[in-house]
Amino acid sequence: MKSAIIVFSPSGNTIQVGELLKVALEQNSINTQLINIAGKENYFLTEDKQVFLQEIVKEHDILFIGSPVYAHHLQYHVKDLIVSLPKPVNGWGKIAVPFITYGGINSGIALDEAGKLLRKSGRKVLAGLKVSSSHRMTRAFMKEEYNKNQPEDKTISFIEELIKRVKSVDMNSINDCSKHLKYQNIKMYLKAKIIFREKVWHEKRYPKVVIDNDKCIKCGKCINVCPVCHLKQNNDKSIERNINTQCIHCFNCILKCPLKAISPIGDLEKAKSFIESMIKKAKEDPGTCLYPKI
Numbered sequence: 590m591k592s593a594i595i596v597f598s599p600s601g602n603t604i605q606v607g608e609l610l611k612v613a614l615e616q617n618s619i620n621t622q623l624i625n626i627a628g629k630e631n632y633f634l635t636e637d638k639q640v641f642l643q644e645i646v647k648e649h650d651i652l653f654i655g656s657p658v659y660a661h662h663l664q665y666h667v668k669d670l671i672v673s674l675p676k677p678v679n680g681w682g683k684i685a686v687p688f689i690t691y692g693g694i695n696s697g698i699a700l701d702e703a704g705k706l707l708r709k710s711g712r713k714v715l716a717g718l719k720v721s722s723s724h725r726m727t728r729a730f731m732k733e734e735y736n737k738n739q740p741e742d743k744t745i746s747f748i749e750e751l752i753k754r755v756k757s758v759d760m761n762s763i764n765d766c767s768k769h770l771k772y773q774n775i776k777m778y779l780k781a782k783i784i785f786r787e788k789v790w791h792e793k794r795y796p797k798v799v800i801d802n803d804k805c806i807k808c809g810k811c812i813n814v815c816p817v818c819h820l821k822q823n824n825d826k827s828i829e830r831n832i833n834t835q836c837i838h839c840f841n842c843i844l845k846c847p848l849k850a851i852s853p854i855g856d857l858e859k860a861k862s863f864i865e866s867m868i869k870k871a872k873e874d875p876g877t878c879l880y881p882k883i
């Protein structure tokens with residue numbers, strides 16, 4: 590059996606789970622290819638994502654898709670990625686498993702969104718994994734990153750259970766389990782759909798990332814960490830925004846800049862108190878889980 594894992598991991602948590610999964614699959618003799626589309630120009634700067642996917646993804650029987658949760662949703666680039674997947678024929682596996690990482694506040698409806706899109710792409714969803722991780726956004730404007738140092742053993746034990754399911758699957762009659770990824774109540778669905786509108790929040794709500802050209806020493810470090818290739822360097826090495834891809838507020842560039850020439854601008858106090866109020870209400874239990882539940 591062969592597998593492919595495609596993740597979009599802007600700031601490292603999701604690829605870490607992808608790596609654990611790859612190790613565990615290979616220990617079980619399942620040959621695995623792991624791809625992180627973050628920072629890939631030939632993915633983000635092309636209209637035809639499917640051509641990129643067809644060129645890069647090797648033949649497999651089972652496809653894993655990993656995404657962070659942004660504003661209670663499956664990050665929108667991962668939605669686009671699933672929609673761009675070729676049909677599950679000619680070396681593209683019929684079985685799919687989505688997995689998400691989230692910052693311990695609320696995983697929202699991301700896993701269900703991934704399951705539905707994968708089913709719509711013609712695949713059967715075997716299971717779905719959610720992993721409670723550090724909240725990467727809180728690095729930029731809180732004293733301490735929220736929910737960091739989550740135990741890896743818990744994730745590994747769910748991955749082991751997932752691999753048991755993969756190994757016992759009957760390729761001729763695969764049960765689609767996507768309905769089991771709908772673990773939130775109706776209130777959460779309404780909240781995610783009506784209030785937490787990820788794309789709109791990127792445009793209007795999240796603090797804007799601003800570059801101070803007087804401080805910038807043109808080192809280019811920010812460009813290398815931008816997961817969506819939104820930053821580019823001109824011939825004179827000054828930094829410019831690429832209008833073809835929008836900033837997704839991962840805040841990697843802010844943390845990477847050695848001169849603090851990049852900062853989040855906006856009502857940071859409001860953003861901070863919003864996150865703090867969300868943290869106070871955070872009570873996702875179980876934090877990390879494999880669906881359908883054992």
Ligand SMILES: Cc1cc2nc3c(=O)[nH]c(=O)nc-3n(C[C@H](O)[C@H](O)[C@H](O)COP(=O)(O)O)c2cc1C
Pocket residue numbers: 597598599600601602603604656657658659660661662690691692693694695696697722723724725726837838839840
């Ligand atoms: C713009 C943005 C929005 C986020 N929204 C949520 C959220 O709604 N709930 C949550 O628990 N974590 C949220 N997070 C935290 C991420 O889901 C979490 O840190 C994830 O593991 C990041 O994955 P990555 O390191 O692979 O990018 C958000 C992070 C960012 C940057």
Ligand code: SF4
Pocket residue numbers: 798814815816817818819820835836837838839840841842843
């Ligand atoms: S510009 Fe900065 S904050 Fe925006 S996506 Fe790129 S690295 Fe992340």
Ligand code: SF4
Pocket residue numbers: 800804805806807808809810811812828845846847848849850851
């Ligand atoms: S990392 Fe900072 S100093 Fe370096 S190019 Fe980017 S903005 Fe300029």
